[in-house]
Amino acid sequence: MSTYILTIDQGTTSSRAIIFNEKGLVISSAQKEFKQIYPNNGWVEHDPEEIWSTTLSTCHQALANKGLNATDISAIGITNQRETTIIWDKQTGKPIYNAIVWQDRRTADYCQELIQNGFEDIVMNKTGLLVDPYFSGTKIKWILDNVAGARSRAEKGELAFGTVDTFLLWRLTAGQSHMTDATNASRTLLFNIHDQAWDQELMDRLEVPAQLLPEVKDCSANFGKTNKDIFGEEILIAAMAGDQHAALIGQACFEKGMVKSTYGTGCFMMLNTGEEALRSENRLLTTVGYRLNGKVTYAIEGSIFVAGAAVQWLRDGIQLIKHAHETESLAEQTPLNHGVYMVPAFTGLGAPYWDPQARGAILGITRDTGIGEIVSAGLQSVCYQTKDLKRAMESDGAVRPDTLRVDGGMVANNWVVQFLADILGATVDRPVVQETTALGAAYLAGLYIGTFKSLEQISQLWHCEQSFKPTMDKKLQDELYDGWIDAVSRIRSK
Numbered sequence: 001m002s003t004y005i006l007t008i009d010q011g012t013t014s015s016r017a018i019i020f021n022e023k024g025l026v027i028s029s030a031q032k033e034f035k036q037i038y039p040n041n042g043w044v045e046h047d048p049e050e051i052w053s054t055t056l057s058t059c060h061q062a063l064a065n066k067g068l069n070a071t072d073i074s075a076i077g078i079t080n081q082r083e084t085t086i087i088w089d090k091q092t093g094k095p096i097y098n099a100i101v102w103q104d105r106r107t108a109d110y111c112q113e114l115i116q117n118g119f120e121d122i123v124m125n126k127t128g129l130l131v132d133p134y135f136s137g138t139k140i141k142w143i144l145d146n147v148a149g150a151r152s153r154a155e156k157g158e159l160a161f162g163t164v165d166t167f168l169l170w171r172l173t174a175g176q177s178h179m180t181d182a183t184n185a186s187r188t189l190l191f192n193i194h195d196q197a198w199d200q201e202l203m204d205r206l207e208v209p210a211q212l213l214p215e216v217k218d219c220s221a222n223f224g225k226t227n228k229d230i231f232g233e234e235i236l237i238a239a240m241a242g243d244q245h246a247a248l249i250g251q252a253c254f255e256k257g258m259v260k261s262t263y264g265t266g267c268f269m270m271l272n273t274g275e276e277a278l279r280s281e282n283r284l285l286t287t288v289g290y291r292l293n294g295k296v297t298y299a300i301e302g303s304i305f306v307a308g309a310a311v312q313w314l315r316d317g318i319q320l321i322k323h324a325h326e327t328e329s330l331a332e333q334t335p336l337n338h339g340v341y342m343v344p345a346f347t348g349l350g351a352p353y354w355d356p357q358a359r360g361a362i363l364g365i366t367r368d369t370g371i372g373e374i375v376s377a378g379l380q381s382v383c384y385q386t387k388d389l390k391r392a393m394e395s396d397g398a399v400r401p402d403t404l405r406v407d408g409g410m411v412a413n414n415w416v417v418q419f420l421a422d423i424l425g426a427t428v429d430r431p432v433v434q435e436t437t438a439l440g441a442a443y444l445a446g447l448y449i450g451t452f453k454s455l456e457q458i459s460q461l462w463h464c465e466q467s468f469k470p471t472m473d474k475k476l477q478d479e480l481y482d483g484w485i486d487a488v489s490r491i492r493s494k
Contacts, residue, residue, distance in 0.1 A: 005445050006062065006073045006235070007438040008055055010080045010164050011243065012101065012265040013312070015054035017062040018435055019073070020442040022451050024461045026435060028068070030061035037098060042105035042347055042356075045098035048086050051164060052171055056230070063231075070233035075449045076172075076226065077239035077441030079246040080164040081265075082187045085139035087150070087161050087212070093175060095167075096159065097147050100139040103266075103305055103347045107138035108356040114138075119205060126192045126199055128277060128286025133356055134303070136163060137189030137206045144207065154209045161212040163188070165240045169223055172237060177224035180214045182291035183245035191216070193277060193288055196296065218291045219245070220448040239444035243437045244268040245290055248299065249444060250436030251405040252462040254455045259393075262437065263408035263416075266350070267307035267382055269389045270299045282392035283352045292447070292455075300396065302351040302389030306344035306360075308410050310378045313346065320371045324409075327375050331415045334372035336472075337480060340364045341487035342377040349488070352392040357493035364487070382410065383420045384484040390424055403427045407436035414466075422472035423481060432463040 003022040009015070013036065018029040032054040037045040063069060083102035088095045100106070111131045114120065120131045129135055140161055144151040153159050162170065166180045185191040185198075190208060192199040198213050217223065219241045225234040241249065244262055248270050251260040256274035261267060270289065277286050277298040289299035306313075311327060314320050321327060341363045343349075348356035362374060390404075404426055411417050411430055421428040433439050446452040 003451055004068065004073050005075050005077060005442040005451065006059065007077045007079065007441045007445075008059065008168060009243070009438040009441065010051060010055055010078070010168060012081045012103070015051065015058050016438065017055070017058040018438040019062050019066070019068065020439065022446070024433060024439055024442065026433065028062045028065040030058040030065065032058050040106070042108070044101040044103045044347065046084065046101055048088070048095040048099045048167060051099065052168070055168055059231070070231035070235050073235050074451065075236045075238040075445040077445035078165050078168060078237065079241055079243050079437050079441040080168070080184070082163060082184060082242040082244065083134060083136050084164050085136045085143070085161070086164065086167045087140065087143050087154070087159050088167065088170070090158055090160050090175070093171060096150055097143050099164070100143065102134055104139065105133045105348055105356045107133040107142055110138055110141070111356070122201070123189060124279070126194070126202060127186065127189055128193050128279070129187070129189060130283060130285065130354055131189070132354055134350070135187055135189045137202070137208065140208050140212070141206050154212050157211040159212060160214070162214055165242070166214045169237060169240070172226045172230060173224040174227035177237070178214045179217055179223050181217055181219045181221070181240040182288045182296065183219060183242040184240065185216045186288040187242060193286070193296070193298070196291070218294065220292055220444040222448070236449070238448035239441050241290065241441055241444055244270055244301065245288070246440030246444070247407055247437045248272065248289055248440065249458070250438070250440030251407060251431065252459040253405065254459060258405070260405040260407065260436075261386055263307045263382065263406065263410035265307065265309045267304040267386060268301060269386060269393070270301045271393055273298045273300055278396065280392070280396045282395050283354050284389070284392050284396060285351070300393060302392060304382070304385045304389070305347050305350045307382045308408070309346065310342070310344040310381060311410070313344070314375055314378050320375060327379055328413045328415045330372045331376045331379055334376040336419070337476065338373040338376060339366070339483070340369055340373040340377040341483055342374065342381045343487050343491050344378065344381050345491055349492070352388055353488070353492065355493055358491050361487070361491045363490060379413070379416050380419060383416065383423045384481060386420060387423050387481060403429055405429050405431065407431060407434050417468045421468040421470045423477060425470050425477060427470070428468040429464045430466050430468070432465040
């Protein structure tokens with residue numbers, strides 16, 4: 001029997017397929033970027049058909065790279081950009097509107113109205129989330145209210161809602177499986193994380209019909225089989241988890257107090273709080289870390305909307321660089337205290353500020369400012385935002401982490417990881433396998449089929465590639481971070 005596991009890692013800017021062996025090592029991979037759609041200020045959409053086509057083509061490419069076929073794959077794991085919202089016709093499988101992306105801010109005014117009417121406390125108590133356009137619930141309502149006939153069709157049971165995992169599962173199984181897992185469900189504003197069930201009060205308030213919603217399962221479970229036409233043979237789909245939760249698994253953060261930070265399009269720091277759903281007093285999110293065999297492990301999370309997207313903007317938006325890897329040498333040649341701060345609030349500020357109306361700025365520019373300073377400021381902004389999250393977690397009484405495990409595309413940049421260690425004043429460990437989001441989904445699938453026997457076994461597979469120790473003196477650390485706090489205060493909308 002094959003021991004290869006295929007992971008679908010459907011992200012915000014690209015779709016990837018990665019094949020892992022029984023030791024959690026990458027055998028083959030393929031990746032395709034797809035179009036970002038910006039119909040209005042603060043709106044972000046994707047074409048669901050492009051999500052599907054890039055997912056499918058990367059799966060086929062990853063198999064072809066090594067001459068593999070469906071019989072070589074023992075299971076599929078799916079991990080995905082979270083909160084992104086798709087509604088489709090159950091008969092045809094066709095979406096009724098573009099995917100509204102997690103970064104999208106179109107429901108900001110409606111969210112403000114909900115907050116003013118005292119809804120946020122109900123939401124926090126039940127879901128661990130804040131009322132913000134980030135989450136799926138208000139996006140669902142927007143689609144039902146703005147697409148002709150959608151609400152009545154939803155109430156008749158003709159439509160299905162899903163985050164990206166659910167949409168891909170529906171397509172892979174030819175409409176046989178309408179399911180999600182507890183981590184993705186926990187990001188919708190509709191799921192009670194204590195009862196582990198869709199919540200009627202929340203559904204009523206956001207006007208979301210129950211008929212739209214998928215069945216919620218453990219992260220490691222039987223989600224059905226792929227339709228034979230897709231890969232030539234059926235393949236079991238044995239795992240689903242939102243990208244940040246999958247990264248928590250991939251980084252083997254199974255003990256209370258362990259923390260990981262993932263640097264993709266955005267940055268997401270997640271700290272394992274064990275069986276306790278710790279309520280944040282600093283506007284962090286309480287979330288389902290993972291659910292296995294019906295048992296929930298909770299986490300506290302800080303979400304930064306722009307991390308790698310800042311580098312993408314430097315490359316594509318203002319074209320200061322041609323390739324992302326150029327940023328490392330530019331930053332190395334620039335003094336750390338250059339006085340320039342970039343606050344990348346392109347779609348508002350995430351945790352711990354939660355200011356959807358804030359917009360980005362570059363501050364401290366002088367006649368001497370050049371490309372190096374602006375690029376360096378962009379990289380530093382990601383590290384400063386991580387410190388914002390770490391401080392908030394510590395204020396909430398979470399165990400103070402001495403070591404941060406990092407992953408994602410940005411951490412290939414040694415300068416970024418060293419500056420992160422310096423500004424945090426903590427050790428930062430980078431793992432041998434940096435594709436930890438996809439790896440986590442592979443581990444979850446492997447747990448279901450028996451390739452991996454336990455979380456303890458998975459922990460032993462985690463290896464550190466390089467450990468970065470802080471070397472910056474405290475005075476400079478404080479000066480730099482104080483400058484960041486001042487810069488953020490200047491662009492806040494409230």
